[in-house]
Amino acid sequence: MANVPAELKYTKSHEWVRVEGDTVTIGITEFAQSELGDVVYVDLPAVGRTLAVEEVFGSVESVKTVSDLYAPVAGEVVEANTLLTSQSELVNSDPYGQGFMIKVKVSGELPSDLLDASGYEALIG
């Protein structure tokens, strides 16, 4: 069973969200990285870009496929994980830690349809 930390929020498209004040950290779940296989390239947005909810903000390329990344919240990108440029394998080895994708300063409320850990566990069966 894939690791689904209780303190995080999740999307149906397998992103996770860690809320800290008005800033959130976003990455892809352990389940997502295991489905993708070895990640070889991560394309992330520039700092300063404004994102709308469900907007494509980047992509993850694995040996199997390329997947779009969808913004779980609206806001401004304040950090993109530059470590992933040279160490994309962190997405596989530490998806909830060093393998995060971006940090976003949230504008407005968090979307109400974000899943909690038990909701996401039910989704991935």
Place this chain on the structure above:
Amino acid sequence: MNHLSNGRMKRVPEPELIFTKSKKGRVGANIPTCSTPAVDLSEAIGDLREDLHLPEVSELDTIRHFTNLSQINYGIETGFYPLGSCTMKYNPKINEATARLAGFANLHPMQPVETIPGALELLLGVQEMLQEITGFDNITLQPLAGAHGEMTCLMLIKAYHESRGEGETRKVVLVPDSAHGTNPASAARCGYSVKSIPTDANGNTDLEALEKALDSNVAALMLTNPSTLGLFEPNIEKICRMVHEAGGQVFCDGANMNAMVGTTRPGDHGFDCMHLNLHKTFSTPHGGGGPGCGAIGLQAHLEPFLPVPVIRRGSEGEVMADYSRHHSIGRVSAFYGQFLMEVRAFTYLRAYGKEKMADISRYSVLNANYVRARLKDVLPPAHDRPCMHECILTAEKYKKEHGIRALDISKRLIDYGFHPPTNYFPLIVPECLMIEPTETETKETLDMFCDAMIAICHEAIENPDALHHAPSTAMVGRLDETLAVKQLDVRWIPAAKETAGV
């Protein structure tokens, strides 16, 4: 090095680049001294590079090098090749015999058109046969590959909408989530934005989602039938009607035409155009052995936009290459497309004959269902219903219960002497194995393959390490695909000592 394959001991040389066999001054042929005075080309051309590093080897070493390489190759002529979606059927040798006839092989693409009536007759013959097989009003053989055929169809659709003043409004192309990746790529290349249509629980196009997506912005739906799930779309006529009512066009991705040849025709289902892969369905060489041919079929309303030249019969019954098309999208390839591939396809079609043509689809569907039925207890099909020319199985339970992925099963198959099936496609099936046996395999071969697959599935439970470490009897073991992508290294660079003094 001794190497166990297919249960036989076989001596296989280590693969080595021909460059590493080079010895300075060694030659493969003696060329007589030239009696014409030498000219210093650098005066005419300027500085010439002298560091070509061509290998200097004897004729015998060259022959041994390439013969040995050919012996470690795996192809349809050495074994079963069930690579799903690729239709790796046997290409009869008579295709090669006709393609080498001097009258075809020695034609020059720039010779006057009056001197090639036979070649034009042949092209028209292929067009007419494909027209009859697909049920479309016209065919062009110009596109040079499957994706090129897709793109050409979208260019025709775009020209059609523009001719009706809807070019600026119809900017969206709908593509099911089971589609080949080339579909959205072709649409994007033509300037369209792509909207994904989900597949329903039965493996069919989700009609409700399609209905919602259809509006006056939709230029076309790109539909693969049978789908990449190996399933015939039961609502195909309804889907085409829905798209037409919304003013859109319907393109058929013909990658899976092998399931329909001689049995049913996409032109009759309601499609406006389709592409064919002659290198899949109509037995012209494949992959690295191509080049491919992505012929397309289209209905009459798209004819004004056909790429030139249009090969057709003139008013006096003569075959002509018609360039005078005012609304043409222009050229999509040089000259007449891949002419010698058309010679092969012509030969294949005529050798099969009209009466036997349906055997292609009947046996390809029968063989896929035989494999599906024999493997269903160890590898359940993604959808439990009869399949078309390929069966899509899932290894999900082995991943969950034993840590064995579809990739591990495929790699182990190499140890059993078979080419692996397609893995992880379509993307919507977890731990997917896509098996397309084609019509040219015997029951005995299918049984050997199924026995191997069943044995591997037992190993997955009892001895999973045998799969994790596979292939263990091939010349090279499990390749590091991640490293290969990250540190792409495809060029031989001479070692420093070899370049010294050059």
